[in-house]
Amino acid sequence: MTDRHPLDLPELRPLWSAVHDRLSTGRPVSRVRSGPLDDAGREALADLLGLDRLPGTEPTIPLAGLDHAVLDACGRPVRDVVALILGPIHDRAAERERRTGQRDALWEWLAGHEVVTAQPALLDWVGHLRTTGLVDGSPDRTRGLLTAALAVLAALPADGEPLPVLAARLLDGDSHALDDGTRLSSLVLRALAVLYGTAVPDAAEQRRALWSRAGVADDGLSSSVLAAGLRPQGGGPVAEIARICGGAGHPVSLTLAQLRAPGDFTGPAGPVHITENPSVLALALRRFGHHCPPLVCTSGWPNTAVIHLLRRLADDGASLYYHGDFDGEGVRIAAHVLAKTGAVPWRMSADDYRAAVPRVPAGPDPGRLTPAPWDRALVDSMAELRTAVVEEVVADLLLDDLAEHRRG
CATH class of the missing domain: 1.10.150 (DNA polymerase; domain 1)
Structure with a gap:
């Protein structure tokens, strides 16, 4: 059993606790207030400090004087003594x-x-x-x-x-x-x-x-994706359905269940464009008919079927290009699609936004804005102009791009 330090006296414990607490603050200490001391504690403190009278019940003691007294009593500084009695001194600061x-x-x-x-x-x-x-x-x-x-x-x-x-x-x-x-x-x-x-x-x-x-335990039938112009290779049912609809100038709606088990299916290796709104897809079909280039619609926030198809197309070698609304929600949807599928922005820069704003002089407010990872200037421009530009407003530009890609 370890011997107690000679200064580890019950009547001095309030003093050692006060010193230990002050030194543990990590700040410079010049004085320590101790107490309340009973009569035995006051007598023990007077003996330690060599006082000719008893201190008060809550004395304030200069640390330098206490250190000298402790050194004289046991040959060690007060910091060492309180650490031996009460444990290590911490630096709370x-x-x-x-x-x-x-x-x-x-x-x-x-x-x-x-x-x-x-x-x-x-x-x-x-x-x-x-x-x-x-x-x-x-x-x-x-x-x-x-x-x-x-x-x-x-x-x-x-x-x-x-x-x-x-x-x-x-x-x-x-x-x-x-x-x-x-x-x-x-x-x-x-x-x-x-x-x-x-x-x-x-x-x-x-x-x-x-x-x-978020696609957890999605119903394989209620989750679906709308597309146009897909002409995949392969003899599986999904490839055949998509080719038939594409050849007839019709959109195709594919369920998550179909996409999970498509059979023999290889998507187009060229560009695939993505829109946020079905109306843009409808305009593309009206303009191009059975010559419509590959186009996929997210219908707002993409569900599991949308992401599944886009990832499948990317894996088959397609380059994905995304366009959506210029408002707060549209920017968040775009960031989500880009992050989850590897798509790149399509006419979604700050310059594209500024060029489109004059088309809607009385456009609605864009709502809550969050940064666009692909163009840091975009959200600043939207915050400055406070005008939302929905995708349909620039549909003619998007269709011209599709026509250029088709010719290419």
């Missing part, structure tokens, strides 16, 4: 600075993560998390939880997997990691609500609907 640095580094890492930079609308999610503080008690545990959330967001929209299957595939086999009510599930759903511009779901039915919108 340095510890606070270290924790602040860790938190700042965590939020900077999150804001700069490729999943967030690809869809800057998620910066609102980052801002909310930073305001509410660490999600799981410490920077390291929070980073681990956020890393898992980012892995899920990167994999969405899913291809109709049930939620437990998606969780097991992405999260080390843990099929319950995204169960309703878990911290990870709440993180991902809040991010999806920010992306889609919806309220954070507060009921189980709303949460299921948001997961479904």
